[in-house]
Amino acid sequence: MVSLNLPIGIQSFTEIRTRNYRYVDKTHFLSALVNSGKYYFLSRPRRFGKSLFIDTLYCAFSGRKELFHNLYLVTSQSGWDFSKTYPVLRVDFSAGIVDSPEELVKRLDRLLTQWETEYSTKGTQGSPGERLLELIPQIAEKTCTQVVILIDEYDKPILDNINNPVLAAQLQDILKGFYAAIKPLDQYLRFVFLTGVSKFAKTGIFSGLNNLLDITIDTRYSAICGYTEEDLSRVFGDMFTSESIDDIKSWYNGYSWTGESVYNPFDILLYLDRGIFRPYWFETGTPSFLIKLWKTNPRVPAEYERMVTGEESLGSFDPEHIRMETLLFQSGYLTIKEWSADPVQGLVCVLGFPNIEVRTALNTLFSEVLCGINTSPNRSRLYGLLESADISGLRELFHSFFASIPYDWYRKNQISKFEGYYASIFYTYFASLGYDLIAEDITSQGRIDLTVRTKKAVWIFEFKVLSSDGRDTKKPMEQILKKDYSRKYMANNLPIFLIGIIFDPETRNITGWEIKRRDGACPEELSV
Known part of the structure; x- marks a missing residue:
């Protein structure tokens, strides 16, 4: 679900549905996830609609049926029961910057105290992870139902401090303890969904939460965020001329995670608003850290056009041993252009620039670094x-x-x-x-x-x-x-x-x- 009307950064599913915005219906993905599993992780680049999907989950589990009028989730095929609601605990790291371990602990403690007040439970003590272990059973008992946990941009405190390895490691340890507390609570939980830009190595932040199903590189969910060709034609077709559609595709389409390719939604909405081709998405976050890393271990830029790599380079991120191609892929500067899988090699991908926007903007930076x-x-x-x-x-x-x-x-x-x-x-x-x-x-x-x-x-x-x-x-x-x-x-x-x-x-x-x-x-x- 993504709005057409500005402001572009809108993240509220409720606002989209109550203000009669144009929308793209992604609720069939929501239904498929909930009907087939319980613990999920999704990595997508910034400004691809992860927060909006989290908000859609929040409204669905909260029983806001009136917001889903004419959407897939209210059809009989979805299997969704709006008469049953759940307490939804939402953790959102997308706003603000955490610049110390103390600030991160305070932020988590404030959130836990807020939940204690909201559900009238007893006060909890200890680290954020220890408090969560004590709090979830109380909420389940108070509400007589299981709890839903939604965590948006789970990795942002670490990525914001990636240039400071010591601080990043301290923040990672705190988050690791907090997320690890989720696994022992299985009997009290209905659904858990985490989003982020990067996926950390198995020995890192997810080691205590190893029951997550990673749907990042899953053909079935490649289009869970972003606009498909059919979305663009059906929802926005009347806003494009036949002459412009091929150029729009070349500039803003091409993102793929082994399935159907998608357009960057942020780019499409700004293009529709302003009517000119510009690297809108790229300009919102110049990859200064990536360029700095590339300077220390340069690679011929042309090699990024067709880079062959295995799943190990795409699915894990280790702050102590950073792979340039991993960062470029997870942050959206490279995407999967081709792929194959067999019993011997496993998954093998050919990476490349998704579109003209990324290729031109990133190579402009490369050229200035080279010279x-x-x-x-x-x-x-x-x-x-x-x-x-x-x-x-x-x-x-x-x-x-x-x-x-x-x-x-x-x-x-x-x-x-x-x-x-x-x-x-x-x-x-x-x-x-x-x-x-x-x-x-x-x-x-x-x-x-x-x-x-x-x-x-x-x-x-x-x-x-x-x-x-x-x-x-x-x-x-x-x-x-x-x-x-x-x-x-x-x-x-x-x-x-x-x-x-x-x-x-x-x-x-x-x-x-x-x-x-x-x-x-x-x-x-x-x-x-």
């Missing part, structure tokens, strides 16, 4: 040069750009020494413009280093780095022609520009640049 300077003016100029096929201007732009990177930046940063540094600058520039590009583009004869496709032309790049003795023994253009890389794109009937580039690590600039052109109507390569 140590603001790259915005060069990106704007690059776009114009590609659109006009200005060959001489293109070479001049990149030559001047490499020359503008301060020597002091190279001296203070190790990032320029990682393999693929120079090619990565090209890649991040093109990726930040939103073009269709393929790194390690496979042909029948080999792999093209980088292919960039615009509406007017195809650009094929091959990169080489000068050998340590300074001899120019590598011939990128010779490789392009010998392996006939352009043939793959001849049927497009667009100009094809073949560009071979050689970098000199001593001068930190381009030392060789050769361009040829080949068109579908002209099979011979023409030097330009």
Whole structure:
């Protein structure tokens, strides 16, 4: 259930239903969860509707049948009995920042005291976990029914302090003790649902609550948050033009957790409100910590286009041994593009950027980290040069750009020494413009280093780095022609520009640049 009307950050199911907002009905997922299990965990990126789903659960278990008019949950197929209500205990860490162990304990104690007052139980003593163990049976006895526990953004206190490993570990221990108290209370509990961005390693925060069913990577629940193609057409179809729908899909769709892909709801609502393409979701939380982590252990950005990984990299998060791909996936900057599962390998996923928004915005940050300077003016100029096929201007732009990177930046940063540094600058520039590009583009004869496709032309790049003795023994253009890389794109009937580039690590600039052109109507390569 997600509202169309602003404010975009609305999290109240009640407000959506009483104010006649447009809505997407997700209550069939709620029914499926409650009818088939009891303990669940769901990880989704920020601003994907996790809090709203929690609020929908709250209203359903509270017996607010009037709010579910014309929704799946009131149909006979759902099996939901609104005549039976439950006491619902809701823990919400989405608001505010916890910056000390004392503050976290106080926050939990205030919540426990509030529940004691609400249900007129005896006062409890001890740690938050000990108090919860004592309180839940009292509430069940007072209400003569089982209790529902809903925990929203369970991991936020830790993630807010991930740059301080000592503090993060202290907060993790407190939360671990609190969550562990839930398992012994099974007889008193009807339903438990936790949401968050990350899933911590089994030896960490969930070790005491190991009966949770993780539905994060579950084909059946891939669309539990976000808008599907059918949702967009049915609920918002009258607000789109036929010309804009393909661009909207390219910009904001593509998130998948082994099932049906979804649109980012935050992006769609802001696009409908403002009518222009912008990285709305990305701008709400620049991943400064991710970029800092990437700088300490850089990886060629193009590798994120098709990264093969197993479930162990996706389903666990260890603050002491952070995997970059795990963080990027769990926070929404990478998603599952393809997957397979068999008895030998288990689940194997191919990760990639979900859409243009994430690819352009994240690679803009990567390009500035790679160069140590603001790259915005060069990106704007690059776009114009590609659109006009200005060959001489293109070479001049990149030559001047490499020359503008301060020597002091190279001296203070190790990032320029990682393999693929120079090619990565090209890649991040093109990726930040939103073009269709393929790194390690496979042909029948080999792999093209980088292919960039615009509406007017195809650009094929091959990169080489000068050998340590300074001899120019590598011939990128010779490789392009010998392996006939352009043939793959001849049927497009667009100009094809073949560009071979050689970098000199001593001068930190381009030392060789050769361009040829080949068109579908002209099979011979023409030097330009």
